[in-house]
Amino acid sequence: MKRLDPVLEEDTKRMLVDLEGDSAVEGRSVLVTGGAGFLGSWLCDLLLKLGAQVTCLDNFSSGRLDNVSHLLGHERFRLVKQDVTRFECNDKYDFIVHAASRASPEDYQIHPIETMLANSLGSLKVLEVARRCDSKILYTSTSEVYGDAKVIPTPEDYWGNVNPIGPRSCYDEAKRFGEALFMSYYRKYGVDVRIARIFNTYGPRLREDSAYGRAVSRFISQALRGDDITVYGDGEQTRSFCYVTDMTVGLYLMLTREGVKGQVVNLGNPRETTINELAELIKRITNSRSRIVHLPPVPDDPRRRCPDISRATELLGWRPRVSLEDGLRRTVEWLKRKIES
Ligand code: UDP
Numbered sequence: 001m002k003r004l005d006p007v008l009e010e011d012t013k014r015m016l017v018d019l020e021g022d023s024a025v026e027g028r029s030v031l032v033t034g035g036a037g038f039l040g041s042w043l044c045d046l047l048l049k050l051g052a053q054v055t056c057l058d059n060f061s062s063g064r065l066d067n068v069s070h071l072l073g074h075e076r077f078r079l080v081k082q083d084v085t086r087f088e089c090n091d092k093y094d095f096i097v098h099a100a101s102r103a104s105p106e107d108y109q110i111h112p113i114e115t116m117l118a119n120s121l122g123s124l125k126v127l128e129v130a131r132r133c134d135s136k137i138l139y140t141s142t143s144e145v146y147g148d149a150k151v152i153p154t155p156e157d158y159w160g161n162v163n164p165i166g167p168r169s170c171y172d173e174a175k176r177f178g179e180a181l182f183m184s185y186y187r188k189y190g191v192d193v194r195i196a197r198i199f200n201t202y203g204p205r206l207r208e209d210s211a212y213g214r215a216v217s218r219f220i221s222q223a224l225r226g227d228d229i230t231v232y233g234d235g236e237q238t239r240s241f242c243y244v245t246d247m248t249v250g251l252y253l254m255l256t257r258e259g260v261k262g263q264v265v266n267l268g269n270p271r272e273t274t275i276n277e278l279a280e281l282i283k284r285i286t287n288s289r290s291r292i293v294h295l296p297p298v299p300d301d302p303r304r305r306c307p308d309i310s311r312a313t314e315l316l317g318w319r320p321r322v323s324l325e326d327g328l329r330r331t332v333e334w335l336k337r338k339i340e341s
Contacts, residue, residue: 002069002070003070004045004070005204005334005337005338007204007330007333007334007337008045008204008205008334011203011204011244011245011330012045012046012049014245015046015049015245015248015249016046016049016050018249018321019046019050019249019252022050022256023050023051024050024256024257025047025050025051025052025094025095025256026050026051026052027051027052027053028052028053028094028095029052029053029055029091029092029093029094029095030047030052030053030054030055030093030094030095030096030097031055031057031091031093031095031096031097031126031129031135032044032047032054032055032056032057032096032097032099033057033058033084033087033096033097033098033099033100033122033126034057034058034063034084034098034099034100034101034140035054035055035056035057035058035063035068035079035099036056036058036060036063036064036065036067036068036079037058037062037063037064037067037099037100037103038067038103038201038203038205038206038207038244039099039140039198039201039244039247039248039251040056040058040063040067040097040099040100041056041063041067041068041205042203042205042244042245042247042248043097043099043248043251043252044056044068044071044077045071046248046249046252047252048071048074048076048077050252051076052076052095053076054071054076054077054078055078055080055091055093056068056071056077056078056079056080057080057082057084057087057100058079058080058081058082058100059081059082059083059084059100060081061102061111061114062102062103062104062107062207062212064205064207067205083122084098084100084118084122084125084126085117085118085121085122085125086125087122087125087126087129088125089129092133093129093130093133093135094133094135094136095135095136095137095138095255095256096126096129096130096135096136096137096138097137097138097140097251097255098122098123098126098137098138098139098140098178099140100118100122101115101118101119101122101140101171101174101175102114102115102118102171103142103171104207104211104212104213104214105168105171105298106211106212106213107210107211107212108168108170108171109167109168109170110211112170113170115170115171115174116170116173116174116177118174119174119175119177119178120174120177120178120181123139123177123178123181123182124181127181127182127185127191127193130185130191130192130193131185131189131191134192135192136192136194136255136256136261137182137191137192137193137194138193138194138195138196138251138254138255139178139179139182139193139194139195139196140196140198140251141175141178141179141195141196141197141198141264142171142172142175142197142198142199143197143198143199143200143266143268143305143307144162144168144171144172144175144302145160145162145172145175145176145179145197146158146160146161146162146197146302146305147160147161147162147163147168147172147302148161148162148163148300148302148303149161149302149304149305152272152304152305152306153270153272153306153307153308153309154266154305154306154307154308155266155308155310155311156197156264156265156266156308156311160176162176163300166299166300167299167300168300179195179264182195183195183262186261186262187262192261192262193261193262194254194255194260194261194262194263194265195263195264195265196250196251196254196264196265196266196267197264197265197266197267197268197307198247198251198267198268199239199240199242199266199267199268199269199305199306199307200214200215200216200239200240200241200242200268200305201241201242201243201244201247201268202214202216202217202241202242202243202244202327202328202331203243203244203245203327203330203331203334204244204330204331204334204335205244206244206331208220208221208335209221215239215275215278216241216278216282216328216331217331217335218230219278219279219282220282220286220328220331220332220335221335221339222290223282223283223286223288223290224286224288224332224335224336224339225290225339226288226289226290227290228290228291228292228293229279229282229283229288229290229291229292229293230293230295231275231276231279231292231293231294231295232275232294232295232296232297232298232301233294233295233296233297233298233301234276234294234297235274235275235276235279235292235294236274236275236276237274237275237301237302237303237304238272238273238274238275238303238304238305238306239272239273239275239278239305240268240269240270240271240272240273240305240306240307241269241271241273241278241324241327242267242268242269242320243269243320243322243324243326243327243330244327245322246269246320246321246322247267247268247320249318250267250312250316250318250320251267253316253317253318254267254316257315257316259315260315260316263311263315265311265312265315265316266307266308266309266311266312267307267309267312267318268306268307268309268320269307269320269324270306270307270308270309270320271324272304272305272306273324276292279292280292281324281325281328282328282332285325285328285329285332286332
């Protein structure tokens with residue numbers, strides 16, 4: 001079996017300390033769609049450590065074999081290469097996480113129809129499995145359902161400000177449809193659905209290459225290589241960046257805890273940062289001589305994004321613990337090793 005990168009090894013141990021003694025998934029069977037993606041692969045790692053039997057479903061459109069290759073040969077891990085929109089099975093699952101979808105704005109705009117189908121037809125496929133198996137099922141929704149939010153920090157009862165025909169609508173509206181479908185299965189059939197609205201998350205395994213690159217991973221890669229750091233627009237737009245271990249623990253709690261059936265919960269780090277601040281911070285942490293350059297703004301780019309996480313704290317006792325500086329240092333260490341290898 002391939003060895004895990006030391007940052008991932010240590011981070012996984014830290015999550016296990018947070019969840020010490022938790023046996024909710026021990027000996028239980030879990031399906032993770034998009035299990036070879038960024039968040040999906042972190043969940044597979046955590047679930048296996050907690051004793052689950054894990055089936056990872058992925059079509060490798062944006063997921064990578066490299067994210068789960070260390071698990072191949074694990075007796076409780078199974079990899080299925082398939083598109084979730086074609087997924088049929090007779091297996092029994094106690095828990096399901098539907099995380100299969102492209103998530104990078106540049107990438108999903110290249111593949112808009114595929115993105116819409118993963119969240120609509122794909123959601124239907126997994127909801128039918130959950131209905132048959134009486135599984136708990138978690139949908140990984142997004143802060144993008146709020147669009148260009150006018151209420152900051154944004155609580156779950158804000159209905160959103162989305163351009164339904166804009167370039168981001170293939171993702172925003174697909175996720176909104178997915179949420180509505182999950183809630184319909186809850187109301188009509190009593191399926192135990194849970195919806196997490198995930199705000200910007202970063203860390204090891206977030207892709208930095210081509211259209212997959214997100215602000216954090218791309219800026220770190222640019223800084224390490226001495227390339228220009230490309231800020232879109234004036235850079236005064238904000239995001240709130242959550243480190244991946246905090247998010248993985250939050251998702252795990254959403255999947256397994258009582259009291260969240262039929263609930264939608266924001267998961268994210270409430271520290272709001274401008275993209276200019278992020279670029280400066282990454283430049284400083286990497287000790288880079290890269291220039292920070294401004295490119296034209298991208299259309300419909302939300303101006304501010306910051307979660308109100310009171311519901312997550314109240315229902316799950318969850319709040320992020322890793323600071324932006326610490327999380328960025330860990331991500332830099334991981335990416336540096338990856339680039340050098
Ligand atoms: N961004 C940027 N340069 C890049 C990539 C992203 O300035 O090379 C900006 C982007 O316009 C947005 C923010 O950084 O305002 C976060 O972008 P990301 O793709 O990480 O995620 P989003 O929050 O837009 O889904």
